[in-house]
Amino acid sequence: MAAIRRAWLGSRPPARGTTPPTAVAIAPGRLPVLGHAIPLLRRPLQFLTSLPAHGDLVEVRLGPLRAYLVCRPELVQQVLLNPRTFDKGGPLFxxxxxxxxxxxxxxxxxxxxxxxxxxxxxxxxxxxxxxxxxxxxxxxxxxxxxxxxxxxxxxxxxxxxxxxxxxxxxxxxxxxxxxxxxxxxxxxxxxxxxxxxxxxxxxxxxxxxxxxxxxxxxxxxxxxxxxxxxxxxxxxxxxxxxxxxxxxxxxxxxxxxxxxxxxxxxxxxxxxxxxxxxxxxxxxxxxxxxxxxxxxxxxxxxxxxxxxxxxxxxxxxxxxxxxxxxxxxxxxxxxxxxxxWILTRTTTAETELAGQPLPPGTIILFSPYVLGRDPGVFHDPGRFDPDRWLPERVSPAQRGATLPFSAGSRKCIGDAFGMAEATLALAAVSARWQLRPVxxxxxxxxxxxxxxxxxxxxxxxxxxxxxxxxxxxxxxxxx
Ligand code: HEM
Known part of the structure; x- marks a missing residue:
C-alpha cells in the first residue's frame, strides 16, 4: 500500500454525514509513456488480481491513457446494466x-x-x-x-x-x-x-x-x-x-x-x-x-x-x-x-461510480477473471469444484460475480451456442477417452x-x- 500514490477524482471535500469520496489508488509500477504496459504484458493476471486490495476503483495507465479497474462485482453490474452511459469503447474495442x-x-x-x-x-x-x-x-x-x-x-x-x-x-x-x-x-x-x-x-x-x-x-x-x-x-x-x-x-x-x-x-x-x-x-x-x-x-x-x-x-x-x-x-x-478475462467500457456522459464522479470519456476496465476469484464471494476460490454451481449451493452474489459472458444488453449473443459446443465436446471425449496430462x-x-x-x-x-x-x-x- 505504501507504494501506492493517491489521486483524487473529485476536488470538493465530502459533505458531513455523506459517504466521503474515497481516494482512487494508482496501481503500482507505472512507467512514463508506457504506463502499466509492462506488468499487463508480462504478468497481467497477477497484476490485476493484486489491485482489489487497493480499492473499489483502481487507476491503471494504458500507455498514456488513464483507465479505472472496477474491482467489486456489484459495481461491475452497475456498469453493465447502464449500457447507454457505460458504452462500448476504450482500447480493447x-x-x-x-x-x-x-x-x-x-x-x-x-x-x-x-x-x-x-x-x-x-x-x-x-x-x-x-x-x-x-x-x-x-x-x-x-x-x-x-x-x-x-x-x-x-x-x-x-x-x-x-x-x-x-x-x-x-x-x-x-x-x-x-x-x-x-x-x-x-x-x-x-x-x-x-x-x-x-x-x-x-x-x-x-x-x-x-x-x-x-x-x-x-x-x-x-x-x-x-x-x-x-x-x-x-x-x-x-x-x-x-x-x-x-x-x-x-x-x-x-x-x-x-x-x-x-x-x-x-x-x-x-x-x-x-x-x-x-x-x-x-x-x-x-x-x-x-x-x-x-x-x-x-x-x-x-x-x-x-x-x-x-x-x-x-x-x-x-x-x-x-x-x-x-x-x-x-x-x-x-x-x-x-x-x-478483461473488458472495457467508456462513459458517454458525466456519471458516478463507487462515489466517484467520472467525466465523459472515462475508460472503465473490469476483469471476469478477478471477479471470479474474489475470496469475499467464493469459498476457496482457486479450487475447481463444479458442485459449487448446484442450485442449492450457489448464492446470488456468486452468480453476480461470474461474468464469463458479461451481462445486460451486451451479454454474449453466442452464450448458449458456446455452452452447448463445450458441453457436447466434453461429453463426447469423456464417452470414449480419458485424457492424461503429459x-x-x-x-x-x-x-x-x-x-x-x-x-x-x-x-x-x-x-x-x-x-x-x-x-x-x-x-x-x-x-
Ligand atoms: C465460451 C464461449 C464464449 C465466451 C466466454 C464469450 C464471451 C463473450 C463476452 C464476455 C462478450 C461480451 C463482451 C462485452 O461485454 O464487452 C461476448 C459478446 C459477444 N459474443 Fe461471445 N463468447 C463465447 C462464445 C461466442 C460464440 C460461440 C459466438 C458466435 C458464434 C459469440 C459471439 C459474440 C458476439 C457477436 C458478441 C457481441 C454481443 C453484443 O454486443 O450484442 N460468442 N462474448
Missing part, C-alpha cells in the same frame, strides 16, 4: 474495431440495438439443434483420428474444431478447405496483435513496419478478402442455405427497415469468427486441463456421460438436459479461466485477446465403456 469494424461487439449503444435485432434470429433457441448436429459431426471427426497414448496438443485441436464449427454454422459449405485453412492461419496472428494494441494503444508503435506488425496487417487483409469473397459468392448464388450468413443477408429491421450492406456483413462474420472460436476453444481447453488434475470430478463426469449416452459414442443435442454435471464443469472452468508439462494461462492455456499436450487413453444393455434405463440413441 478500439483495437477490436481495427478488425471487426462496427460489428455487434464493437458498435455503440444506438447502433447496437438495431444490429442486435437483426442478428438475434441467428441465435434463436430453435436453431440450436441444427448447430449442435454440426458440432457433433466435427467433434466426431476429431476423435476418430485419435490413437491411444499418442499425445495430442489439445489447444491446437480445439481451436481447429471451433473454427470449423463456427465456419460451418456461419457459412455453411460455401468455404472450401483452403479458405478454412487460411482462416486458421490468420486468427492466432490477429488475436496476438489485437491484445498488443489494446494494452499499448500508441498508434505509431503499431504502424512501424516490424515483422510482427506486417504479419498482423497481412493476416487482417487476408481474412477480410476471404470473407468478402464468400459473401459475394453467396449473394450471387442466392441463399438457399440455412446458415447464419443467409440470415444476415435476408435480415431487415422492422422498425428502421435497415438491411446489412456487404461491408456490414463482413464485420458481423468477423465478429463471430473472432468472438466464437478462441473463446470456446480456451474454455474447453481449461475444462480438460482441470478435469485431468481432478480425478474425482473427472469420474463423476464420466459416470454422468455413461448414464446419459447409454453406450452411444457421441452425444446429441437432446442429451444436453441430462448433462448437468458436465455443464457445471464448463461453468466452473469459465469462472476460473474466463476467456474474455508428465512434466507445465500449463500457465496465456492472457492475450483471450485467456488461453497455450499448448496443452495430453495423452488419450481408451475408456472402458458400459455395455448398452446394462444401461437400459437410459434413453435410446437419437443421432
Amino acid at each position: 478500439d483495437a477490436a474495431r481495427l478488425l471487426v469494424g462496427n460489428g455487434l461487439v464493437t458498435s455503440g449503444w444506438a447502433e447496437h440495438r438495431i444490429q442486435r435485432r437483426l442478428v438475434q434470429p441467428a441465435f434463436h433457441p430453435g436453431r440450436m439443434a441444427s448447430y449442435a448436429r454440426v458440432m457433433c459431426e466435427e467433434i466426431d471427426a476429431v476423435l476418430s483420428a485419435w490413437e491411444p497414448d499418442r499425445a495430442v496438443d489439445l489447444n491446437a485441436t480445439l481451436h481447429a474444431l471451433t473454427i470449423r464449427v463456427t465456419m460451418r454454422t456461419l457459412l455453411s459449405t460455401t468455404m472450401d478447405s483452403r479458405a478454412v485453412a487460411e482462416v486458421q492461419r490468420c486468427l492466432p496472428v490477429i488475436f496476438k496483435g489485437v491484445y498488443r494494441r489494446m494494452i499499448a494503444p500508441i498508434g505509431p508503435l503499431h504502424r512501424i513496419p516490424t515483422p510482427e506488425n506486417r504479419r498482423f496487417d497481412r493476416a487482417r487483409a487476408r481474412l477480410c478478402t476471404v470473407i468478402d469473397e464468400t459473401v459475394r459468392a453467396r449473394r450471387s448464388a442466392g441463399s438457399e442455405n440455412e446458415d447464419v450468413l443467409s440470415i444476415l443477408i435476408d435480415a431487415q429491421d422492422e422498425k428502421s427497415s435497415k438491411r446489412f450492406t456487404d461491408d456490414e456483413i463482413r464485420d458481423q462474420v468477423m465478429t463471430m469468427l473472432i468472438g466464437g472460436t478462441e473463446t470456446t476453444a480456451s474454455a474447453l481447453g481449461w475444462a480438460f486441463h482441470l478435469l485431468g488434475r481432478n480425478p474425482e470430478a473427472e469420474r463423476e463426469l464420466q459416470d454422468e456421460v455413461d448414464r446419459a449416452l447409454g453406450g452411444r459414442p457421441l452425444p446429441a443435442f437432446s442429451d444436453l438436459p441430462e448433462l448437468d454435471y458436465t455443464r457445471r464443469a464448463v461453468t466452473e472452468a469459465l469462472r476460473l479461466y474466463p476467456p474474455a 508428465p512434466g508439462a507445465t500449463i500457465r494461462p496465456k492472457p492475450k485477446a483471450a485467456l488461453s492455456p497455450g499448448p496443452l499436450l495430453m495423452l488419450p487413453q481408451r475408456r472402458h465403456r458400459p455395455v448398452r444393455s446394462q444401461v437400459s434405463s437410459l434413453r435410446a440413441g437419437d443421432q
Whole structure:
C-alpha cells in the first residue's frame, strides 16, 4: 500500500454525514509513456488480481491513457446494466474495431440495438439443434483420428474444431478447405496483435513496419478478402442455405427497415469468427486441463456421460438436459479461466461510480477473471469444484460475480451456442477417452485477446465403456 500514490477524482471535500469520496489508488509500477504496459504484458493476471486490495476503483495507465479497474462485482453490474452511459469503447474495442469494424461487439449503444435485432434470429433457441448436429459431426471427426497414448496438443485441436464449427454454422459449405485453412492461419496472428494494441494503444508503435506488425496487417487483409469473397459468392448464388450468413443477408429491421450492406456483413462474420472460436476453444481447453488434475470430478463426469449416452459414442443435442454435471464443469472452468478475462467500457456522459464522479470519456476496465476469484464471494476460490454451481449451493452474489459472458444488453449473443459446443465436446471425449496430462508439462494461462492455456499436450487413453444393455434405463440413441 505504501507504494501506492493517491489521486483524487473529485476536488470538493465530502459533505458531513455523506459517504466521503474515497481516494482512487494508482496501481503500482507505472512507467512514463508506457504506463502499466509492462506488468499487463508480462504478468497481467497477477497484476490485476493484486489491485482489489487497493480499492473499489483502481487507476491503471494504458500507455498514456488513464483507465479505472472496477474491482467489486456489484459495481461491475452497475456498469453493465447502464449500457447507454457505460458504452462500448476504450482500447480493447478500439483495437477490436481495427478488425471487426462496427460489428455487434464493437458498435455503440444506438447502433447496437438495431444490429442486435437483426442478428438475434441467428441465435434463436430453435436453431440450436441444427448447430449442435454440426458440432457433433466435427467433434466426431476429431476423435476418430485419435490413437491411444499418442499425445495430442489439445489447444491446437480445439481451436481447429471451433473454427470449423463456427465456419460451418456461419457459412455453411460455401468455404472450401483452403479458405478454412487460411482462416486458421490468420486468427492466432490477429488475436496476438489485437491484445498488443489494446494494452499499448500508441498508434505509431503499431504502424512501424516490424515483422510482427506486417504479419498482423497481412493476416487482417487476408481474412477480410476471404470473407468478402464468400459473401459475394453467396449473394450471387442466392441463399438457399440455412446458415447464419443467409440470415444476415435476408435480415431487415422492422422498425428502421435497415438491411446489412456487404461491408456490414463482413464485420458481423468477423465478429463471430473472432468472438466464437478462441473463446470456446480456451474454455474447453481449461475444462480438460482441470478435469485431468481432478480425478474425482473427472469420474463423476464420466459416470454422468455413461448414464446419459447409454453406450452411444457421441452425444446429441437432446442429451444436453441430462448433462448437468458436465455443464457445471464448463461453468466452473469459465469462472476460473474466463476467456474474455478483461473488458472495457467508456462513459458517454458525466456519471458516478463507487462515489466517484467520472467525466465523459472515462475508460472503465473490469476483469471476469478477478471477479471470479474474489475470496469475499467464493469459498476457496482457486479450487475447481463444479458442485459449487448446484442450485442449492450457489448464492446470488456468486452468480453476480461470474461474468464469463458479461451481462445486460451486451451479454454474449453466442452464450448458449458456446455452452452447448463445450458441453457436447466434453461429453463426447469423456464417452470414449480419458485424457492424461503429459508428465512434466507445465500449463500457465496465456492472457492475450483471450485467456488461453497455450499448448496443452495430453495423452488419450481408451475408456472402458458400459455395455448398452446394462444401461437400459437410459434413453435410446437419437443421432
Ligand atoms: C465460451 C464461449 C464464449 C465466451 C466466454 C464469450 C464471451 C463473450 C463476452 C464476455 C462478450 C461480451 C463482451 C462485452 O461485454 O464487452 C461476448 C459478446 C459477444 N459474443 Fe461471445 N463468447 C463465447 C462464445 C461466442 C460464440 C460461440 C459466438 C458466435 C458464434 C459469440 C459471439 C459474440 C458476439 C457477436 C458478441 C457481441 C454481443 C453484443 O454486443 O450484442 N460468442 N462474448
